[in-house]
Amino acid sequence: MFGTIQSYFRLRYGRDKAYYRMLKTIFGLRPNNIELYKLALIHRSASLFLDDGAPINNERLEFLGDAVIESIVSDFLFIEFPEADEGFLSRLRSRIVRRSSLNRLAIEIGLDRYVIAQGGNGFAQKHLYGDTLEAMMGAVYLDKGYDFSNRLFINGILRKYVDLDDMSEQETDFKSRLIEWSQKNRKRLQFDSAPSASYTAKSPHFRTTVLVDGRPSGDGEGDSKKESEQRACQEAIRRLERLGESVLSEAAGGSDGE
Template sequence: MAGSILLALKLRWSRDREYYKIVKHLFGFLPNNIELYKLALIHRSASLFLEDGTPINNERLEFLGDAVIEAIVSDCLFIEFPERDEGFLTQLRSKIVSRSTLNALGLRLGLDRHIIVQGGGNFAQKHLYGDALEAMVGAMYLDKGYEFVNRLFINEILRRYINLSSMTRTETDFKSRLIEWGQKNKRRITFSTVNGEAFTSQHPTFRSAVLLDGAEIGTGEGGSKKEAEQRAAMHAAERLRETAPEGAFGHIEIDIETI
């Protein structure tokens, strides 16, 4: 009863009532420290500055949220796939926490309607909304703690918007896809694979690097040359999707369900 009264008061009379409504609408709960969420919505292009020149924006919360999301996804996959090995879990986690997936999730949640950006968002930053999602998760972590944000992120975001079963069936031969892309676009893709630093005959490890026209664009390690090259190719594919023109490397799909 008291909680309902407090919620009604904050939503109607608080000077920050619009921010309380935003968090309630996006994530379904009432914040304790609304200032954290206000900060999470300030992109660096719209930074405020203290008298000593220190910028006020969401970058530090973004840094924190990135680590929290990776930990939550790791927890979730460890439980969901008890029979799968470390390589499988690492690849699936990389897909979920990739810049493109988080950006799509930020858009699906509606963060694009609330983030504060100078110039209305007309700039080259491709993953603005994924960055804002990370910042909001960082704010939740500081405000409510890990267990709270763990449950919320898994139940209200991952299980609502990510189809894990379908994602595990999507294309995983990144090396072949990358080579095909290079041939189609007349770019030279090569792999350089060597023994890893901890290589022994009993426990072999390998490190692979992907070169695009001679420049390194991705690296990966694994217990076999094939595994190392696939991880390097996946890393390179993600970097290409971040930097290439929209749609230029879109054939490695991210499966995000509609509501």
């Protein structure tokens, strides 16, 4: 009898010890309520069931964590890009918080090894690890509060594993965006670039006009051809969006299946 109890406790303690270690390693945190984090690891496919048939899994925590992450990332981008307009911030945020991106993050921090799920490669499994990361952040939020979650996600995950410079560059690469859009919508693009009248070898200056289906749609100037092209494309995009085309948001949404 005593042996049974003892081995029960050893088993339980042993189990929990692994959770404590994982939380320490991956998130650098020491939980107050370990049960929250255990729950966060249980994917729908591995649900436990209460007597009344209600399933126990991480979906409620995922609902919460998803919103918490979005708020944390919004705060971060707001401060990090003081000059950026709301459209840029929204597109960058959607790049960071989309499921495929969170899924990649979850794998990079090593969370994938701890997820409790039943096999199968169906649609539900597609962003399994990203969903778990969201649920985990829901657990951190409930256990440790918002400010702790904020520091953890930004310093422990985002700054380490997300190349923000690259992302924001992609986001402001208006030429690529415009080309993507034109291919998708079967439009013909042309770029007319030339040194402008004020051009000298010492202070070069370029002008570009971008034509969509032969129609001049944006002008730009700059110290290099590249810069003038980017500005011309930016103007063209602005005009196209005013006409109801969604050039930038289409690109940001991606073909991510979300």
